Amino acid sequence: MTDEVKTQKPLIQYLSKNQVEMIHEGSLDLLEKTGIEVDHEAGLKVLAEAGAKVDFQEKRVRIPPSLVVRCLETVPDRFTLAARNPERDCPLVPGGTPFSRNGGGADFTIDLHTGEFRPMLSADVSSYFKLMDALDGISFIAPVFGHDMPVIGRDILMLREAFANTDKPIHLRAFSGETLKYMFEMAVIVAGSKEALKERPIVSLLEAPISPLKFLDVTVDALWLCGEYGIPLDVCVMPIAGGTGPMTMAGNVQLLNTEFLAGVVISQLAHPGAPLQYAPRPMAMDMRTGFSLAGSVELGMMAAAGAQMAHFYNVPVSLHGPWSDSMTHDGQSTFERMYMTIMAALAGANVLVGAGMMQQSLVISHEQLIIDDEINRTAFRAVQGFEIDEERLGANVISKVGPGGNFVAEEHTLKYLRGERYVPSLLYRGSREAWEASGSKTFVARAKDRALSILEEHQPNPLPEDISKELDKHVAKVLQLLEK
């Protein structure tokens, strides 16, 4: 027996090897015969030069399989979401340790003090960033927006706020191609130089084609700009089953895989080797209301199939983790989030996305973020597996204790007392008496307490003063440019 052996990495697999290949072949076929729409003049030219059949009038591009396969070859199999503080780097490796980020873009909140549903304000944004900086179950951070910030330049100001409140990697949200470029310039200031940013990209981005099969000009711009700056990009493919994707789960996976491959071609033709992450985010339309569902179990199943495709292409994969349709941080929210997250983690996701967010990605709450920190860490633990070796199997101690004894104070117990088990921060595991004595607080009430106490104690690692000043100067300049 070897000295120390990990258990197998647990992996949910819905697709057989044959089915993975069917989907791959199906995508190549669709790209060749049906093609995609690319609303980008230069993009059409590059694709035509590389051998795609391009109808410039219809903006329709039909891509031969050989070109897709060639472009897949240059996609890196791993990259690191770098952090201002290198200890907080997130290396994304197929089959590697999972990381997580919050759901970005929301601009409503449930007030931490009063419980009232209301527009988010910049003070909420600051405290939310600060909380995310403190939580181990949130590996990197996506901006959320305050209604009291100016509409033009809001994305720029949010990035400025994020840099001030965290030294974790930051996942950008840009309102336009123009502001995205300004944001990359801000990242250059913090990283030190364009080369340093390329070496250690402290920001990353998500771009989504429009399902089905359509790439807007901003999407192509973003793919190329990321390539130019070496910024990691999630190719986020999110057809809505029954709406913008086929009703069938298989059809939705077929479509999103096709869109991912199209994204790979557009990116790699311009910048071979640009770091891409496969982000299958299948949604489903509620066929009674038309709403797009975030928390149905089939989404977890389709996403797991998407992860298998990512593993087939040997690229990192980002899935929805804590995700829910609920209106607030209640039982439904916890219920949906828990299975979504565990399924995604066990499907081999490199990144679990969604912490803090609910109601069609519009609303966040501090309590939900605290709960999701716990859910993420629980999922991280489940993925870790455990060690099996002769000593851990414990035949000696079992034999020593014998029938009817106990293991409480055995040396073996003391040796492995710490490390075998994840110790949650939020779950109550004591007696009813002690629970009543401390105010009979529910799960959500305890999450609120934890949020308040972290906000009181936590001090984010500030930006160096010179960088901070330079950043402010740049932001002021950019805001002036945008106003014109």
Add this chain to the structure above:
Amino acid sequence: MSEIMINLKEDLYDGKVDEVAAATQQALDEGISAGEILNQGLIAGMDVVGVDFKSGELFIPEVILCARAMHAGLEVLRPLLIETGIASLGKVVIGTVAGDMHDIGKNLVSMMLEGAGFEIIDLGTDVQPEQFVEIVRAEGADLVGMSALLTTTMLSMKSTIDALSEAGLRDSVRILVGGAPVTANFAEQIGADAYAADAGAAVDTARSLIEVQQT
């Protein structure tokens, strides 16, 4: 505080059995009195352990190990302590009540009480009321601890208390009950003196019951 006493407390906290025994002997050799070593060293050291256990920093097995280290020190002091009249905290007869075979909770409480300085007589599981009566009488126990895991067996606690009363022993012992289905309210209904929700609480409750009894 002298260096040796500081070392003694640190070794105790780390659960180092042999080191605590050696440090206790060394303290005696340096002329520190047995009473001072007991109170300022061993008991004060265990108080720190107790605080960190309650805050969640230390786990039960670690507390038990600390207790073992304390006992190693006590063994060194014992001949001297008997001379000066300092004995154990009290004698506890403990068992899982009639009809109930579950013992891990009861064992935890036993080990924790022993660690805190009580003398333990563990009667095991499925202990009939008359067994409790017999041993309490024979040993002159200060405290009876009863455990039950099932709602169907916890009623044996009442028959045991009734049996102790009939035997005329009820007033000479304090009775402490616990176990998953047991509540403070139930403890009061059946005429027990106290209820403890977990092993840590059992130690505190046992201590205060004995103090009340002794005053």
